Amino acid sequence: MSRLLAAILTCVAAAVLATGTAFGIVAALEATPEQQNVPLVTFPDPPAQGPSTAPGSDAG
Template sequence: MHRMLAAVLTALAAAALAVGAGCGIVAALEVPPEQPNVPLVTFDRTGE
């Protein structure tokens, strides 16, 4: 009985850790970058 309880608790802990890691990865990917998205090269279009 003790082994069954240990196995169930281990499985629950692993599932909770996997869900937490997944939520952390999603939260990290949704953070906007700190660097502004500006082009390094621009072309003058006044001749059009």
């Protein structure tokens, strides 16, 4: 009977520890400040172009 009681107490302790760890992780993630969405690389806007007038573009 004592082994069964030890096994049950071990399972209960493991469940309590896992639940506490999960709540702690969630609390830590919610406590971190929101990161700014700043791109690391930016590309210049291409110049505005009209219809394509490149030579050979309408060859077919």
